[in-house]
Amino acid sequence: xxxxxxxxxxxxxxxxxxxxxxxxxxxxxxxxxxxxxxxxxxxxxxxxxxxxxxxxxxxxxxxxxxxxxxxxxxxxxxxxxxxxxxxxxxxxxxxxxxxxxxxxxxxxxx
Amino acid sequence: xxxxxxxxxxxxxxxxxxxxxxxxxxxxxxxxxxxxxxxxxxxxxxxxxxxxxxxxxxxxxxxxxxxxxxxxxxxxxxxxxxxxxxxxxxxxxxxxxxxxxxxxxxxxxxxxxx
Numbered sequence: 657x658x659x660x661x662x663x664x665x666x667x668x669x670x671x672x673x674x675x676x677x678x679x680x681x682x683x684x685x686x687x688x689x690x691x692x693x694x695x696x697x698x699x700x701x702x703x704x705x706x707x708x709x710x711x712x713x714x715x716x717x718x719x720x721x722x723x724x725x726x727x728x729x730x731x732x733x734x735x736x737x738x739x740x741x742x743x744x745x746x747x748x749x750x751x752x753x754x755x756x757x758x759x760x761x762x763x764x765x766x
Numbered sequence: 767x768x769x770x771x772x773x774x775x776x777x778x779x780x781x782x783x784x785x786x787x788x789x790x791x792x793x794x795x796x797x798x799x800x801x802x803x804x805x806x807x808x809x810x811x812x813x814x815x816x817x818x819x820x821x822x823x824x825x826x827x828x829x830x831x832x833x834x835x836x837x838x839x840x841x842x843x844x845x846x847x848x849x850x851x852x853x854x855x856x857x858x859x860x861x862x863x864x865x866x867x868x869x870x871x872x873x874x875x876x877x878x879x880x
């Protein structure tokens with residue numbers, strides 16, 4: 657059974673700082689790894705999806721990497737802004753299921 | 767397009783009461799999903815429906831029933847609510863031909879069972 661873990665559970669940084677969110681998964685037989693953003697009272701929005709054959713994906717100030725052999729993915733956020741404050745979840749696709757991590761609650765202080 | 771909509775947004779129940787959470791999508795998607803999100807546990811799949819008239823159990827189906835009466839709507843029913851079902855419930859849908867990872871989420875229903 658796939659298990660996905662995210663560290664840290666919460667993170668508070670000053671505006672402008674670069675930061676890394678971590679995600680680990682137990683079963684390396686994944687199709688892809690996806691990062692979502694969740695704002696309070698809202699649903700989830702997909703940010704980046706890395707196929708199992710890829711090593712990383714970039715979108716603007718976001719960069720996600722995938723290392724299947726070690727069962728790890730990271731989300732790098734450059735030059736963080738207060739608008740980046742949200743909960744970030746990673747999810748691994750294996751079989752016909754998405755398995756989610758617990759999320760990291762990010763606060764970027766002005 | 768409204769995307770995926772859920773009603774109600776908030777609900778408080780007493781133990782033993784029943785209720786139905788409603789979900790609708792206007793994107794002509796085939797697959798629909800129900801998840802629950804608990805603090806410190808991420809989202810867990812309750813039930814899913816690959817197409818109209820079909821439903822399958824997910825990771826945590828006990829205490830729930832679902833109905834997929836048409837392509838647009840997928841409802842989740844709690845027959846006898848328990849405090850352990852206090853959670854935030856999310857509905858999601860996937861376009862035709864898309865893999866499981868392409869899911870569009872609704873805003874959620876926050877349910878409290880006293």
